[in-house]
Amino acid sequence: MSTHLTTVAGVAVDTRHFIGGERIASTETFTDVSPIDGSVLAEISRGTAMEAAAAVAAAKAAFPAWAATPRAERARLLHAIADGVERRLEELALVETTDNGALLRSHRRGVMPRVAHNFRFFANWLLELDHEDFTTRGHTNHVTWDPAGPCVLITPWNAPLMLATWKVAPALAAGDTVVLKPAEWSPLTASLLADIAAEAGLPAGVLNVVQGYGSEVGDPLTAHPDVRRISFTGSVPTARHIAASAAANLTPLSLELGGKSPLLVFADADLDLAAGLAVEQYDNAGQVCLAATRILVEAPVAEEFTRRFTEKAAALRQGDPREESTDIGPTIHPRQLEKIDGFVRRALEAGARAVIGGHRGEGQYYVPTLLTDVRQDSEIVQEEVFGPVLTLQTFEDEDEAVRLANDTRFGLAATVATGDAERAARVTARLVAGTVWVNCFFVRDLKAPFGGSRHSGVGREGGTWSFDFYCDVKNTVTAPKGFKDHG
Numbered sequence: 001m002s003t004h005l006t007t008v009a010g011v012a013v014d015t016r017h018f019i020g021g022e023r024i025a026s027t028e029t030f031t032d033v034s035p036i037d038g039s040v041l042a043e044i045s046r047g048t049a050m051e052a053a054a055a056v057a058a059a060k061a062a063f064p065a066w067a068a069t070p071r072a073e074r075a076r077l078l079h080a081i082a083d084g085v086e087r088r089l090e091e092l093a094l095v096e097t098t099d100n101g102a103l104l105r106s107h108r109r110g111v112m113p114r115v116a117h118n119f120r121f122f123a124n125w126l127l128e129l130d131h132e133d134f135t136t137r138g139h140t141n142h143v144t145w146d147p148a149g150p151c152v153l154i155t156p157w158n159a160p161l162m163l164a165t166w167k168v169a170p171a172l173a174a175g176d177t178v179v180l181k182p183a184e185w186s187p188l189t190a191s192l193l194a195d196i197a198a199e200a201g202l203p204a205g206v207l208n209v210v211q212g213y214g215s216e217v218g219d220p221l222t223a224h225p226d227v228r229r230i231s232f233t234g235s236v237p238t239a240r241h242i243a244a245s246a247a248a249n250l251t252p253l254s255l256e257l258g259g260k261s262p263l264l265v266f267a268d269a270d271l272d273l274a275a276g277l278a279v280e281q282y283d284n285a286g287q288v289c290l291a292a293t294r295i296l297v298e299a300p301v302a303e304e305f306t307r308r309f310t311e312k313a314a315a316l317r318q319g320d321p322r323e324e325s326t327d328i329g330p331t332i333h334p335r336q337l338e339k340i341d342g343f344v345r346r347a348l349e350a351g352a353r354a355v356i357g358g359h360r361g362e363g364q365y366y367v368p369t370l371l372t373d374v375r376q377d378s379e380i381v382q383e384e385v386f387g388p389v390l391t392l393q394t395f396e397d398e399d400e401a402v403r404l405a406n407d408t409r410f411g412l413a414a415t416v417a418t419g420d421a422e423r424a425a426r427v428t429a430r431l432v433a434g435t436v437w438v439n440c441f442f443v444r445d446l447k448a449p450f451g452g453s454r455h456s457g458v459g460r461e462g463g464t465w466s467f468d469f470y471c472d473v474k475n476t477v478t479a480p481k482g483f484k485d486h487g
Ligand code: NAP
Pocket: 154, 155, 156, 157, 158, 159, 163, 181, 182, 183, 184, 185, 212, 213, 214, 215, 217, 218, 219, 222, 233, 234, 235, 236, 237, 238, 239, 241, 242, 256, 257, 258, 259, 288, 289, 290, 384, 386, 412, 452, 456, 457
């Protein structure tokens, strides 16, 4: 076996970059470990400015032919990639779980089918993408979505392949070419995606994958003058850095960032449903950007809500994410575990009380935690923990609920539990968030826009919004036949 192949959960994964249709190795590597048991999975090619430049050059060279490829053919290739994802679904699920520690059952049933759906959805949407012409004084205004050029897509580790393909699929559908930089803590499924794309017949250079540390390959990618779009999902500090780097060329950016989203529980809510929604926030060990980590409960029902919440949380099983019965897996990395622990320790020192949890588990696990007696201006209420840590505060009325809900620098999502439709309409209208859920969580149509307000992001992706971002949108105005009057 080539020294560049590693076997993870029985699946062969190439550890090299994928540039211009070829596997390219770097002389240096970085080590990828499994959060399940700390075992070393692979030595991954550690990209430098050289590989970053080569990948952008490959994407630039492939762009004219891909942009000129008829929409129907681009859509066919995206469906072929989706077929490949479905064929290798079990392998992708196993590798992803081993690499980032998220639940195998979620990868099998939810995440990997969604990866395939990302490709099918944008392939189909591309074929329907159209706009009725506008007419002004007899002149038609015809809107088209023209391919923009090479895109740099940078993604995090919490849902690696899902978030990567949420960008790769619309970019390819739009007629753009791609350089994908996966997160260093979970790079493996991006490499499998490169194999799948090649097998599907995607032309060389249309999708490139560069691996490495963000601090090393980030700038050479994001500051590159030939890059026409940058889409990034990750943290606010990295986003600031990328925005500054992209500023040199005024490269358009889409930023999907962190959150500190609220769950508002009104006294008129179905409390069982509300407690269920709250417990759902421990999914993926709390490593979810959208997670409603601030539970705000109307005072008269706080005790009853907490009782039901605690009951449901006690039933959660923490353990090996490959086991069907596990609900909460490990934290991605010892560094992340330290970070979570630090947040909770400081909160407890400041007077918070742990209703459940409040400490680490064995190994790389953090015990699901609910903290109460927290101040609105405290770190634990204001900053994203990105772990299984929720806070609970009470409110007296609708005004206070909205005030607390909106009082952070984030605005990614919000969830409202209420039995009163009029209240739902009033409250949702006042919440600052890219997505608001009423009596539900996480469900959303890919046709709808997705993104964050304030520090939770810049721009929206999804449906036509994705094409608006990945394309140069053009309006062609044509005079009516025989038109002479330009006065
Ligand atoms: P991160 O540290 O910002 O890293 C995200 C990606 O950026 C990684 O691929 C990272 O590479 C790369 N990167 C780091 N420094 C860079 C630089 N100077 N230039 C270019 N790229 C660079 O975020 P994370 O800790 O992986 O992810 C967690 C964050 O993502 C949380 O804040 C979460 O809320 C957010 N998130 C948001 C959404 C959303 O849709 N809104 C979804 C999921 C997650 P390395 O891994 O090599 O450092």
